[in-house]
Amino acid sequence: MKQIAISGINIYQIIISSLLKQLLGVGRSCRFEETCSDFIKRSISEQGLSRGAFLGLSRLVKCQPFYRGNLGKEVVD
């Protein structure tokens, strides 16, 4: 299951994300040093599917201009 989720994110990163950038007319838009999809992949592989997905979702919520915390690489715990 973990592997399927990670492969899904890989497909998103390679195909969907590239096409979305073209559609929206913007280049890199993630404000974090490690992109949200990379972070979700890492947290799923380190913490398992459900906890990893939860951490990923809370990370996505931070990807907006009102979040003032750390933008560098975070520790997954």
Add this chain to the structure above:
Amino acid sequence: MEIFNILIVNPIINVLVAIYQALSFLHIPYPLGFSIIGLTIVIRIILYPLISSQLKASKKMQALVPHLSNVKEKHKGDKKRIQEETMRLYKEHGVNPAAGCLPTLIQLPVIWGLYSVLNNVVQKNSAELVRYINGIVLSPLKLDKAWDPSFFGIPLGQSPSHLMSSIAIVAISIPILTAVFQFVQSKMMFSPGPKTQTKKNDDFASAFQSQATYIFPIMIAFFSFSFPVGLSLYWNTFTIFGIIQQYKIGGLGGLESLWQKTKALQRK
């Protein structure tokens, strides 16, 4: 879907019909086509600040990539120090980190809303159209008769694939033009320079990303061949506005090298 209609579809239809009524009142020819252009420009103006800040941030961040790699090399292993130095660099060069994925994604439902409205209204027959529009718009905007769906003789409700037998040149030029505008915008988006990411599994990913500049315009050309012309009119207005905005903020970007090559060829 009710909430999507209330928040996105119904306001879009109201603005479209308001522009249409104003143009008809002024006796401007082909009011429907010009209303589609006007509506797209209104939406683009609303999205302007959002996209501008995104483009500015990504341009400045791209310029900082070599400095950031230096910092990472210099303080290898000391995460805290790298973080501090990165923030110092951002501050020094006046970079606000990009606004993030969420504000960018706000555009998606708007693009989808415009698509669904136009796809819906350009294809309805007269009686259906008047009933549908009048059920949604505010009372001063109500239509008393259906609009003329042609724009400089091209029926906005039909797709180029249907027009092949009657006006083949127009039917072929619409998807080609759509692809060209999309290509210009895609090319401008990514300025050449040092690669921003160095991930392990990224040979295929970066190859796909650079190929997407060619793949996406071809996909769009196919869509515009099979979708109603009214939608191509919307998409091309949307893209041309995007090209102008991109040019104002980032210049020619990745198109610069192509431009230089064409100039060099002309000189020969």
